[in-house]
Structure formats: C-alpha cells, structure tokens
Amino acid sequence: MNRMKSLVLSAALAASFTGQALASHIVVAIESSVRTLNPHNASITLDMSVAGAAYEGLFTFNNKMEVVPNLATGYKVSDDGKIYTINLNKGIKFHDGTDFNAAAVKYNFEHEIKHKLRRASLLSNVAEFNVLADDTLEVVLKEPSNNFINSITHPSQGMISPAALEKYGEDIQKNPVGTGRFVFDKWVRGSTVSFKANPDYWRGPVKVDGIEFRTVAEAGSQLAMLQSGQAQFIANVAPAMKKVIAANPKIENVQVPTIIGRWYSLNTKNEIFANEKVRHAMNYAFHKEAFAKVVYNGDAAPLKSPIPDNLETFAEQPAYTYNLDKARSLLKEAGYPNGFKAVLWAKNNTLSLRSAEFLQQQLAAIDVELEIIPRDTASHYAAGDTLKDDPSRPVIFDAGWSSSSGTADWALRPIYGTGGGSNYSLYSNDEIDSLLKEGQLVQDQAQKEKIYHQIQTLAWQDAPVIFTTVDYRTIGKSRKLSGIEFLPDGSISVGDVALVN
Template identity: 40%
Template sequence: MLKKKGIYTLFAGLMILGLLLAGCSNESSGNESSQDAPAKKGNDLTVAVDANFISMDPHDTNDTLSGSAQRTMFQGLFGFGKDMEVVPVLAKDYKVNDDGTVYTFHLKEGITFHDGAPFNAEAVKVNIDRLANPDNHLKRHSLFAMVDSTEAVDEYTVKINLKKPFGAFINNLAHPAGRIISPKALKKYGDEVARNPVGTGPFKFKEWVPGDHLTVAKYDDYWEEDYPKVDKITFEPTPENGSRVAKLQTGAADFIYPVPPEQAKKIDGKNGIEVKAEPSIVVQYLAMNNRKEPFNDVKVRKAINLAINKEAFIKVVKSGFAKPLDSVIAPKTAFYSGQEVYKYNLEKAKQLLKEAGYADGFKTTVWGENNSTSMKGMQFIQQQLAEIGVEVEIVPMETGTMSEKIWSAKPNETELEMYYGGWSPSTGDADWGIRPLLGGKEAFPPQSYNTAYYSNDKVNELISKALLTADPKEREKYYAEMQKIIWDDAPWAFLSVDYTISGKKDYLKGVYLLPDGSLSTHDAKIEQ
C-alpha cells in the first residue's frame, strides 16, 4: 500500500508519485510471476467487504453494501442486468395506460417465500403500500411516494395507480428498494424484519453477527431450475484494506470488494487472483452544507472546487482507477450531460475566498466513513485545502454512527459541515442520481440524502417537469438544464467517477460488480 507519508507530504513528492502511478489502468497487469493457489475445498463462498451491514430491510436501506447482501435473499418485480438494463424478475410483463398513471403487472406463478408464504398479487400490494406510506418513515419511501393506491386484481395480477405520471417508475421498481418481503414475515417481525429477512431469492437467511459476518444458505425450493450453484455465502466486513487483501491472498476469502486501488496491480495474477476494474456510475463528491456559513456563499464553494486538484486526487487516492467528475451524475447514467470541469487554480481559489470575506481562510470539519480508502480521500482534501488557508478536521465514522449523525438528523439540528461520500443511482436513471441528493428541502435528511442541504427553485421545477413525462427527448432537455444550474451553484466539490475494483480467485465464476457498485452472486459457481 501507499505509505502514509505519501499523503502527508503529498506536494513534495507529487511529481514522483504521479510518475509511479501514471501507468495504472483498468486493464490487468499481466504479472509474469503467477503462482498456483491451493485448490478450493467445498462449495461455500466467502466474500470480504469494506464495511458493516446496516439493515436487511430493502425498504429501509440507504447503502449499496447492505443491498448487495439483500440481493441474495430478495427479488423485485424487475431488476438490473450486467449493464444496468432493466430486466423482469418476478413480473412476467406489464402494461401502462395512455397517460402513464396506471401500471398493470402480470406476475410469475408458483413462487414461494422462504417461510412458505406464496408470492402473489397480495404480497406485492402489501410491499408497495408499505413503501408508499410516509407514516412508516422508511428510507426508500421517496422512490414510491408517487403511488396513490395498489390493487390485487386477481391472484397474479396487480395494478398500481400513480398520483401523477412518473417517467422513471419501472426503473424505481427495479431499484433494490423494490424487492418484495414476505407479508408473513412483515406481520410476524414488524420493524425487526430488518434482522429477520425473508424473500424469494436463491438464498435464505441463516445468521448475522454484526461486525463479524452475515451468512445465507441455499434455498432448496428456489423457483429457478439449477440455481443456486453454491451452497452458502458468508459476507465478512473487513474495513482495513490490508486485511481484506490478505484474506484473498490466503484463500480465507474467495472474492473481495473493493480492492484498494493502490493494491490492484500488485495482486493481480498472483496466488490465483484475478482483479477486475471497470468504469461505474458511482460518483465521489464532497458535499458542503449550503445552509451553514461559510458554505452558504457560492464563492466559497467554487473556491473549494478550484483548490482540489482532481487529477492528483485520482492518482493518489484512486491510483488512477477513476475519471474526473464533470457533472452531478456519471456518463453511463441515463440523461447525463457533461460540464466544464473546475480546473485546479489556487490563486483564483484564494481570490474567491478573499471576495467572500475569508482572506485568511477558516476552520471546518469533514465527516466520512472510517475505512482506509475514505480516510485517504479525506486526508488528501485536508492537505489540498490547507493550501488556501482552510483548516479541515477529519471526523471518521463507523457506518452506524454515520446513520445516526447524518441520515437521522433534522436539518436545523445537524452539525454536518462537509461530507465526503459517494453515490450510485441504482435505478440507472438521472432522476435517482439527482433528486435524492440535490432535490431541495424534500430531499434533506432524514427524508433523503441531500447532505449539501441544497435547494434551487429552478432545479426543483425542472425535476418535477422531468418526472411528469415519459418522453425521452423532453426528459433529456430538463435534465441537461438542471445539471448546468447545479454545476454553476457548486453545492459539492465534484471529485471523480470511480471504477469498480474487485478481486477473486480464478476458480470462482459468475460473481461480478454492476456499474452501480453492487454485487451479483446469482450465477456464482466454483470450478476446480
């Protein structure tokens, strides 16, 4: 791994470091010293991940990692293929009325939940009604707030009525939040269903020891023939990068993600390890609380953007496995519109701070996750902003603490000043890349994820217009305009579009990361 002094003395050695890292790419390294790894024993799979799981309730989850574990147990009417294309899962087909407000779905038959309850129209109704009810205070309510009512027409036909047309509704149903929970389990466990997940997926819940492991086991009555192909999957939270890599090297884990960028080329091709890196739709950003001084001044926010060298950020923090972020969403997201990147310019940044009344800089804090890669990113930002007199205190947090301090805090009570994080719009659509993060007061935590506490009346109007039409050309026009406005308002420091980087043993097939950073194990199999 990069040594810590590579961060703390960044500028002294940046030219040398840049040369060392310039060759990083998303291609395999072609290591010549490949070593044969010991043969895999048994048919169980171990996956090491970089953080703890928060919830196994897909309706009340706001992190991609928890959603990845949930995917083994739950399914929705629709899902996403390898390239984020919408595919039917529990639905056979659907039709929509002319004004786009009534969706009728025909469901697959003969499917049961892990507790024996039948999957049918009533089960879908129970789930959609749960999500659509604001009184349930579910984290993913906003994805289904447009639902007016749900009707079980017959055993395998369900009708969903919307309050008004919503252009991205099928994409929302394909989102991880649209996964269907057993109504029997919802009734039995109530809020505790988050620790007692019951779905229709290929694996059923076995055990969860927070901070140590989560295990799912093969569901013998799974509805797809010849699936699953492995007997058990154990997820092991391993936040420290070196420990996670060591598990893969020793065979204690069969698959890890993310692979720390600085280790990717070093381990690829050795000990039977294959590393894969691909462009994603995951954006990395630094949100600034637009309601708090000094970040309520756009000059300060633009100064922060100009003071961060995005190319250096990618080389040092991402080891080359990223591209500069040139909009609020990534190029692979539907209706993306690129902007002119804020170029590194310390003198202009200092001038803007002076004009805003902060010629001598100011003190602030940045909150973020406590894993190794996030720490490196925050340390980089700390060093960069010091060059313009901004003194940044890093406050790393475990995921549970972040959930309480950020996602549960009321807007007038939050202590958040800056937040270092990432987002993947897991609908594949611009709506979910923009609305929950920058969609005005309705998106402020705890309702949604607008950690910039950003609200622009024109942007809010354009978001509404884009949702009221299913015409792609109209939606493209609205999203292009709003992306330009947001870019000029600079509620974030726009950092990078990350690559997904995973590592696996060469005997493991069919496990991969989607562009949104989530994991698919549906086709997992072990070949000796």
C-alpha cells in the first residue's frame, strides 16, 4: 500500500506541474487479434494484457519484474516452506457488485485447477486452499516451493468474479468481470476490444473515459495512427520507423530490454526433425547475428542459451556459429544430401513475415525448401495446438516465449517439458522433466542454479528448435500519455492511465 500511496502522490504532483489530466479515450494499437479474455485460459501474453484492463491479481510485477502487492497486502511463509498465508485488501468489489474476498480467491484457483485451464500448471504444487478469514487465505503446498508467489503473480492469475464464472461458464472468455480500473464494453472479433472506466474503482477515480485495444497488423498503419493521434500507444515499433517517431515532437520511442526469447520450433515427431543432426544443421545454417541486424535492425541479440541472458540462472552455451559447410555435412550424415521440403507456419504481421522470409532464404542455402503459411496470430496458435493431432507433418513453427512469472522454471517448463503448453516441438526428454520437477522444489540457491544450468545445456544440445534472438523492444507512445508500460516479459501493463497537457 505504501507503493500505491507513493504512485498516487507522484501522479498528483505530475498533474500539478504538467497540466490538468484530460479525460479521454485511449487507443492501443496491437499487431495481433485477441483469442480470449479469460486470463486463466490464455496461451499468449497479448490476451492476458488486454484482459488485464479488467482484471487484477493478488500481486503484480513492476517494470523490473519485481513482485509488489496488488489485491493482496502481503504474505507470510511457514518455516518448512509449505504454507503461505496471504492477506488481502478489504472492501473491494468486482464489477458486478459482488465482494472480493478470500473465498473468491479460493474459488478462482480451484476453478482453474478443476477445469484444467491452460495456466492451471502454475498451481500444480497446491494441496489445498483454506479461508481463514474474509481477508486471509492459507495455501498449503504439496512440496516446498521457491517460486510460488511468482507463479501467482503471473499475468494469467487475475481474479474473476465467482458469480460471473457461474453465470457465464465458458463464455466468461468474452464477458470479463474483474476488479480492475476498466469495465468490459464490447469485443468485435479480429478488430477491437473496448473497456469503459470503472466508476467504483477501489483505488479512486479513473482518469480516462475508456481504453480500446485495436488490432492493426501492418506496422506502417500503426505508425500512421500514432502520428495522427488516432492511437496513443503502439507496442512494437518496426526498427525502420524509429527515426520517424524521433522526428515528431508529439510522440516518442521508449526502448525496453526484455526477457522475450524467439525461436522456430521443429516438430520432433516428424521423421526428419526427429534426427538430431538435422536440427543441428538447421541451427548452423541460420545466421543469428545477421538476423538480428537485418530483420530487427539491431533491436535484438542472438540467444546464447534456451533462456534470455537477463533471466535468473542464465548459463551461456557454446554458439551454433554460422557454418554452411558443417550444416551440409550434418544433413548428408542424416541421410538428406539433397535437402528436403518443409512448411513454416508463421504469423502474418510485418516483423514475423520478414523473419520467415529470412529463414526461408537461409535454409535454401542447404537445399531445405520452405513453404511459408502465414496466419493471423490467433489462428497461428490455434493451428499450433493441432500439431499433436497429426504429429507426422514436417512443420516449423514460429514461436517465442517470455517467463511472465520472472522465473527460469517458467522460461523452460512450458517449452521443453513433456506436454508443455507451448512445446510446439512436441519435444520430450525424461532427464529434463526430472530436473524441472527438482528445480521447483529445491530451496538452496546454488543447487537451484546447478539444476537450471543442466536443463539449459540439455535443451541446447538437443536443439528441438532453431534458436534465434532475444528482443530489445521499442514501443511508441504519445508524450501526453502516462500509466501504460511495456514490461520485460512482453506484457502491456495498464496502470493509472492518464493524458496530460
């Protein structure tokens, strides 16, 4: 609460010096369409970000990915590390007028687990939830955990009105009811998601009338909207457009270091990509430094491990240095001296298409012929979910991930763990699975680092993906806008939003 008082005071001081806040309607241009507004069942960060206009979690991350209280005021941990006692703010209401309390939190978490929603794995170590008082929840874990609070700080863990969950069932994904600054207004599929200011927000008056997330796939169109004032925030400035923004005194670039890793998942259940030599060949044939320079204009750096270098327990691995001769030799040893054909499933936004074309050209040098199949983002990930239904296909899948819990576990388990929710390689390694389980439980920091170093080494050596880059993200915004931030995990944080003169 001290942090919140500080933020409110800072906002008041800023308004007094820069001019009175302007009530208005904020537009955020996003490059992809939204799939769901149920954060518990969201598979991509964008969906959680948009839903986050209506929802709040018990805790949240600041722009350094540090955990800070939100709906909760704090927590205590038992000496054995298995019991967490979480204290909640009092007097908060959901948008439908029902009470936010410990019983509502218990209902949310148990509903997520019972219905096996996409993010329920974040709660897999929980044995039981106990309501001790209206403002106190006890969480009993199966095993001690070093990352439980980080797990429930993940942006998917927003609190939904239990009454709304009962009323809407699965349709809660298009009827969000939370405690946040904004109340859901309407969703035009593939186009816009709109919210109105919450007139009864528990932290005080909301300073804008509403916020709209508008899907605009083409980077040039996003820029035009920002320049004309039709949008106040764009979450991904194409590298070539930074100079245009810098020349306009009404808007600005803001560069954010991220923990967003990029790669191309190789379907390891297909007979071609099941061969480790093929996977290594493709990594040696991909010039990561050139990719970062040409496609990202320097707004990215080659991955040096399966996780970004600014994430906990990072361990640098031996580089797959660009080497066409070695790549060709490995393909020959694997039984493909004349290359092969495969399909590349890609997103249809500007940057993803440029990336896909770069990969296509790179692999052509070793006689690997790629057919690019672009889809809008929602359809792209929906297609990815079907890979397990017909795993024989020679599919390369445009993928990426950020650890939105800020932990190495969440950077690795969904991608390299058997059955992981974003394991589009259909990769399975028993040793990695065992180490992932051990890594969640160990309390000693040195032992934890050793375990996650091992996992990184194993995943790097197996190479179920073509490792590419880690992002440096540049966002574009109106100089009048405050309260919206782009966080290192790739999420858009909608805070105390305001427009000022």
